Amino acid sequence: MKLSEGVEAAIHCAAMLAGVEGQGTLPGAAMAEAFGLSPSYLLKHLNALTAAGILESVPGPAGGYRLARATERITLLDIVLAIEGRDPAFRCGEIRQCGPARLDASAYAKPCGINVAMQKAERAYRAALAEARLSDIVAKHMRDADPRSVAANRAFVERHQRPQKSTKQTER
Amino acid sequence: MKLSEGVEAAIHCAAMLAGVEGQGTLPGAAMAEAFGLSPSYLLKHLNALTAAGILESVPGPAGGYRLARATERITLLDIVLAIEGRDPAFRCGEIRQCGPARLDASAYAKPCGINVAMQKAERAYRAALAEARLSDIVAKHMRDADPRSVAANRAFVERHQRPQKSTKQTER
DNA sequence: GTAGTGTTACTCGGATAAATATTGTCCGAGTGACATCGG
DNA sequence: CCGATGTCACTCGGACAATATTTATCCGAGTAACACTAC
Numbered sequence: 001m002k003l004s005e006g007v008e009a010a011i012h013c014a015a016m017l018a019g020v021e022g023q024g025t026l027p028g029a030a031m032a033e034a035f036g037l038s039p040s041y042l043l044k045h046l047n048a049l050t051a052a053g054i055l056e057s058v059p060g061p062a063g064g065y066r067l068a069r070a071t072e073r074i075t076l077l078d079i080v081l082a083i084e085g086r087d088p089a090f091r092c093g094e095i096r097q098c099g100p101a102r103l104d105a106s107a108y109a110k111p112c113g114i115n116v117a118m119q120k121a122e123r124a125y126r127a128a129l130a131e132a133r134l135s136d137i138v139a140k141h142m143r144d145a146d147p148r149s150v151a152a153n154r155a156f157v158e159r160h161q162r163p164q165k166s167t168k169q170t171e172r
Numbered sequence: 173m174k175l176s177e178g179v180e181a182a183i184h185c186a187a188m189l190a191g192v193e194g195q196g197t198l199p200g201a202a203m204a205e206a207f208g209l210s211p212s213y214l215l216k217h218l219n220a221l222t223a224a225g226i227l228e229s230v231p232g233p234a235g236g237y238r239l240a241r242a243t244e245r246i247t248l249l250d251i252v253l254a255i256e257g258r259d260p261a262f263r264c265g266e267i268r269q270c271g272p273a274r275l276d277a278s279a280y281a282k283p284c285g286i287n288v289a290m291q292k293a294e295r296a297y298r299a300a301l302a303e304a305r306l307s308d309i310v311a312k313h314m315r316d317a318d319p320r321s322v323a324a325n326r327a328f329v330e331r332h333q334r335p336q337k338s339t340k341q342t343e344r
Numbered sequence: 345g346t347a348g349t350g351t352t353a354c355t356c357g358g359a360t361a362a363a364t365a366t367t368g369t370c371c372g373a374g375t376g377a378c379a380t381c382g383g
Numbered sequence: 384c385c386g387a388t389g390t391c392a393c394t395c396g397g398a399c400a401a402t403a404t405t406t407a408t409c410c411g412a413g414t415a416a417c418a419c420t421a422c
Binding site for chain 2: 373
């Protein structure tokens, strides 16, 4: 019962990508620098998010990553499952029928009650994560976090984001 | 996000120990055989349960393990935490302040919103596990599982349990 | 001045090692039961 | 026949390897921007 270290990085990156405007992108190296992480390793996780359809990657100069859909449609569950895998944390190995006195298979037709209870708990866990939308995370950060921190994050994104060629920068 | 394999074994062992009468004990080797596991490795997990105060161990011949308290007072959460450790699955490394532009510590007084959301989900998970009492698991098994399986389990316990010297066997 | 073209620098992507946690195994310390011996 | 005692077998407990997973790193493929040249 231990989540990968990359989950934290992935969520922070997604939150940071929520700050880029329009179709602009943010290089993975910039995000790695922002969080003091190894660039090559962060790319691995960002790649997993891309494979899961949460991010889009743009190669070449002025390339980077962007969110694949609106922040309201991205939940923490999506990110966690993309990094940790979709398999349940508790996998029933059916050890109840691994003993020497194995009964007929029909005796194990009913599901293992322990597995049922564990699955129920995991459903509660996933449901709570599914209710946490990325838009909520970002909004809460804007509202509650220290203004200095918010300003610093915004400045960092402004400094490193690469506007896409078909998009024009609206401000400045 | 992957639970240890031993969690399943630990819960099954606890459920099996719920079937012993009075102060009787069940050797770890017997349980390992019942589930087709390595005896030495299962002992490791049973030891963790003992350290957590869920089981009691009796050394010497006619020794073994027994539940340390009533089945109504043992939850799946107790067992999972004993095996997996009490630390939360998601540990916030505070990477938000690991970047090169570290602000003053006062700017990070408010807790990380991502950490809050993850902790909330984990509380839901643990709450669901805390509601699953061992007595419920056993009762459900007695009621719903195939009668052949129930009988086989009961017979196995009867065959391997060691009555404590101060306790007299009530049936037979 | 403008269009075409070659180079270049920057990006992501996957294949490749090191570190860590988990899983599995072994041998030793301790204890109560059992058999034996003496009364 | 009964009790004390020594031996023994059985138990758990912790220390010691093997394996799997996670973490970290490196190098290569691809692409769009940029500079240069020709018209």
